[in-house]
Amino acid sequence: MSALRLALVGAPNCGKSTLFNGLTGGRAKAANYPGVTVETRSGHFVSPAGRPIDLMDLPGIYGLNAQSVDERVALEVLQGRVAGKEKPHGLIVLIDAALLRTHLHTVLQFRSLGYPMVVVLNMFDLAERDGMQIDVGKLEELLGVTVIPTVSTRKAGREAFLQRLDQEIEGWEEVEPVVEAERSLKEIQMAARKMASEAILYEPPMNRVTRAIDGVVMHPVAGPLVLLTILFLMFQAVYSWTEPFMDAIEAGASGIGDFVGASVTVPWLHDLLVDGVIAGVGSVLVFLPQIIILFVFILSLEASGYMARAAVMMDELMLRVGLNGRAFIPLLSSFACAIPGIMAARSIDSERDRLTTILVAPLMTCSARLPVYTLIIGAFIPPERVGLFNQQGLVLFGLYIAGIVSAIIIAFVLKRTATRGSSQTLILELPTYKLPTPRDFFLNLWMRIWAFLKRAGTIILSTSIVLWFLARYPTSAGSLKESYAGMIGGWLEKLLAPIGFNLEIAIALVPGMAAREVAVGALGTVYAVQGGEENTAGLAEVLQSAWSMPTALAFLAWYVFAPQCFATLATARRETNSWRWTAFMFGYLFGLAYIMAGLTYHISVGLGL
């Protein structure tokens, strides 16, 4: 029997993904649409009566007026206008039972497409607990379609739903959809409101728990404090709770390296596997604990309903610098790593705002820059006290601030030049607070971690191999300086000499393309080679004698902008779907890094540092 194709549609926050995960067991294939970043998922399940069903999860939308990219994609899929995607046979339309009055017009819009459908009054238990009384039979009669009250988070709820679905889908594939006569949105709304008034027997005031929490969380003074506390906890967790795990991964990578190193005797293969593949991939995997913690926080905030509040709270501030409240979380994530940050920018529905956010995301000081900052600050900035503060700490703080201030200025300029265009809107529904369901939570966590690993992993693996090759060959090369990387460094030096960089820095920047902190290891290699075997002094001490203070400060300034991270560029390319914008991002970061490092160098020289 061929599978029946059903599409799952409904407004955002109505529990669509929960039902989808519950029915398909979370085994889904995600598909991106060309040119846009709207993602739809497809999954498969067999109904209790033995009917195979292909279920497609469309983006959460309020209607079909094609205002947003999400709506356009959903409409095109439903009308069978997407190449390689067959029209569904029928629809499962979800609606949050507690919000029946406000959202019923969404159901009418889907009904107008003429497909066979069932309406799912989801989260019926929560609505009843609030005190809602709905005459389901009446609603069915008014809508002319089957209405199934459901609790999609519970297994029993889903099973009861499936029993009903089996009775309904009989003969759906033979139905030829008859599109209803077009009505204005106003007429549809009026019809929906009239139906809702007849079907709702009693409607209580808003959810009390949500009102009580929002009384604090949305308070003009307490609200920002709550947000700051959450952010503080999040950063604390990302930076200090993850250390043992990161050490373990580092130890594991070098252990595997040793093991492989001992068992592979062919010299080039040994080097390729140990120095290229294992060290290279290990240098990125080491950030995995931070990224997992970050996603745990972000997902909890999203699933509970707080994220929309944070976006609202930050909206005016972000607006004044040329961004959008929804850019807040992507930019925040970028402090751990720009890759999940750029990926998180998908939640911004204004295409121009999304682009601006992606372009400035690398300016947030990611954790890969920390090893570089720590090394240089430790070597050159004396740990003296300035008033209450440690001078080293102040410089580190200053570097973070420099990144944020640059992002604000760049966003401000971009908004008025390169990404100018269509007016941005907020219009955001704040969902009722909910406890995240563990199954959805871990499924989502796994999906995001996997996406990071896939995206970072593939690009890192290939760049690691290329960079390893550059650093090791030609075979006649006795040191890194004589290798291809050394030659490229030699050319780069001519370009970088005016901003105070020496040959060693230029060479170290080449393998630093894989991940920023790799430059630290590369500096170690360059200087160790130069000083011969007897040079066992710590890298910091070597740098103190090899670099002038202006050079060190210029290097720090360079790293505030540091365009050299292949994985970030590759992610930006994928998410913007444009080489032009990726080149623009690299170009402006490189230009800024060059100018700011040069300014720092010459001003420091002028000051006699």
Added chain:
Amino acid sequence: MTTLDQVKIGERFRVVGFTESDPSLVARLREIGFAEEDEVELLYTGPLGRRPLCFRLNRTMIALRMDEAIAIEVEAWT
């Protein structure tokens, strides 16, 4: 005519219509749920410059910027 950008916290209003200057904005407002005869109340304002505005619409909560709220015409709830 009162528009939603002028209302005070805690007062209840009835939506009477939309200023039709920007049809695509009105369509988005309608889709998220604003309709004639609906009950609205300003619940919270943002920490900076009292923006954006958080409204209760029937039993839902929706945040709007000033230039979005200005498109919704209301009268006192009686």
